[in-house]
Amino acid sequence: LPAILSVNLARGAEIMARQGVLVRHLHAIENLGSMDVLCTDKTGTLTEGVINLEGGYDAAGAPSTVVVELGAINAALETGLASPLDDAILATRKPDLSKVRKLAEIPFDFVRKRVSIVVERGEGVELVSKGAFHTVLDVCTTLADGAVLGEPERARLEQRYAEWSNRGIRVLAVGTKLLDRKESYGRSDEHRLVLAGFLTFLDRPKDGAAQALADLGRLGVSVKLITGDTKLVAQHVAGLVGMKHELTLTGAELDELHDEALWRAAERTDLFVEVDPNQKERIILSLKKMGHVVGFLGDGVNDAPAMHAADTSLSVEHAVDVAREAADFVLLHRHLDVIRRGIEEGRKTFANTLKYVLTTTSANLGNMISMAAVSLFLPFLPLTAGQILLNNFLSDIPAVGMADDSVDPELVERPRRWDSRFIGRFMIEFGLLSSVFDFLTFGALLWVFHASPAVFRTAWFVESLLTELVIALIVRTRRRFFRSRPGNVLLLSTLILVILTPAIPYLPFATTLGFVPVPGTVVATLIAITAFYVLAAETTKHWFYRTNR
Incomplete structure (x- = not known):
């Protein structure tokens, strides 16, 4: 499981990289x-x-280069977190800082939602504050023309702000204040500011x-x-x-x-x-x-x-x-469609991993039950250790192809999560079904063909491997298996192994692992049992998903 899971996830990562x-x-x-x-x-x-500076306006709503200049000085001199709004301001206006000396900075925080710069310009010291509309307006008491910022004026500014916002325009307010020269400056200086105006931004x-x-x-x-x-x-x-x-x-x-x-x-x-x-x-x-x-x-x-x-x-x-x-x-690429493609690939990876889990857990449970039950009655081991290892190795070869298996659209349409109860029910029902056909094989070998231990082991090896190979093609889809085409690697490797499996007892190394040639009538019976198993598994699958919605 860890190996197959790693292959599935690595394959999913490779495909997602192609999707950006x-x-x-x-x-x-x-x-x-x-x-x-x-x-x-x-x-x-x-x-x-791509945020663009739409304009600078004074408190009366008239375009103002003075407000843009003040905003540019603030943006150029602040050293806090990078802001796309500052970038937009500086892309439009490069302030003349040759006669400006920065004295202090009161950095931005998410409570005040503004940043202030204290500069020396000409013969005076000036605080330039830039931030969210309401947080700057709250510390302003006058307008640039000296008028008091009373309730009627605030209501008018709120209305203009709402009009801008309803058009999707972001607004920053700019306030200033003349200060006395002193050793240090802080938040206590951010009061009784003069409202210079507003900077507006547009992001389409x-x-x-x-x-x-x-x-x-x-x-x-x-x-x-x-x-x-x-x-x-x-x-x-x-x-x-x-x-x-x-x-x-x-x-x-x-x-x-x-x-x-x-x-x-x-x-x-x-x-x-x-x-x-x-x-x-x-x-x-x-x-x-x-x-x-x-x-x-x-x-x-x-x-x-x-x-x-x-x-x-x-x-x-x-x-x-x-x-x-x-x-x-x-x-x-920062786009929701890239995320959508990633989600689809993530769901395909999940679906293919779940296919392997369902196939392997049900097949292994069936084999374990069959092995344990028949061992109570047989005077010999049903399979040798080497035969078990070969069975597991061959049945896992197509499982590697599940990483690139095709996924039915309905398995991608909705988010899905690991459901241990669902997996447990599936494992028990299909594991018991596998054991039923194992017991049918045991009965035919012991009571119809009176098979020797070597023939019994060889025949059950063939039947067990065949059923484990074909069950992968059945449980990989909730549709009828012939209505959902598997991925090329899974389909090709499964077909090759299905053809090869009955021939394994006749290969040169077969005797080393305890295999012997099996009579043609036994081979025909094993193929018939496998065909009935396919029909039974398909019927069980239809019933299982109908009762476990």
Whole structure:
């Protein structure tokens, strides 16, 4: 089993690499196939991932190069986590830093959701703060023209912010403040700021995202969006790509839920918005608690805890090192369709591994029961040790071909998991069926043909090997075996061994292993018993799957 399992997983990894999915941990292939919930951010997955600065505006909504310049100074001088928003700003505007001296930095965190830079420009010291709309607005008290930022003005700004968000535009606010020169600066300086204006960004929906979401849905995989963006932006983008977005949970609402409440809320929620990295891990664990196999696609440093918590984690080729190290799979292209192809290959690998397990466990149980039962009555061993080893070796040759076996479409349509009860029932029912035909063979050999010990061993070896070879072709599919074509390696190796098996007693080395020529009538009887076994196994399979849905 370990050898065949390794071959199956290695073959699956090779095929997935051709599909643009690099496998870092072989054991995760089956988890990817079993996944029924995929959690991902929208940037680069539902959208193009190319964020552009749409514009800079003052508090009145008029275009402003001053706001863009302030945002560019902040983006150029901050040294915290890399941000695609900063990259978009600097791609549009390269600030003149020749007359700017950085004095301090108040770094970004997920509570304040803003970053501030203290600079010396001209003859004064100025704090430039850039961050989420509400967190910057909350620390501003005046506008650039000196007007007080009262409730009517705040309501007007909120309305403009909502209009931008409803169009899928992300908004950052920029505030400034003149400071006195001193030894150090900190968060206490981030109050009574002047609202300079806003920076707006656009990331267009990705072509093919809607189709990829629909394809994942048909595979039984629901996609949940986990993003730090605002509710309105996330809902707009989700609506453009055809993703469900009626049920939304914000980071603030999530914090108010205890674990048991979150378990149920997470299962129902479509979009998780305005969340921080620590909340991502809680979401993943909640979904797992409800029995889901959860995948998480991440690319940042802060995604690592959620990636470790997920059943299967995915990252992209250009992600940070920490994210790639935490990932089970690395996507060469950040697209949901690549994940869809990986899921399909994972399910095919799982299906082919299960075929081997079902075939081998049922055949081995049948042989064990037959060997143990007949040994109680025979004055000789039913098979010698060498014959048993040869039987196992030959029957495992086609099993290697199962790694490349074709898989029926219905076995890929839904996520499947290891079910020990299902495997146990299958093993017992088909193992007992195999023993019934073994006992039929014993009866014919002992009471009809009065076989000698050597003939008995040879004949049972042939019958046992034949039935174990043909049962693989039957249990590999839930369809009628002749309506599902096996893979070339499996089919060819099985046909060769089925033809070779009756001839083994006549090969030059046969006597070394205790084989003797078998009369033609015995060979014909063994072939007939094998044919009846095929019919019985096919009938049992149809009944088994009908009663074990």
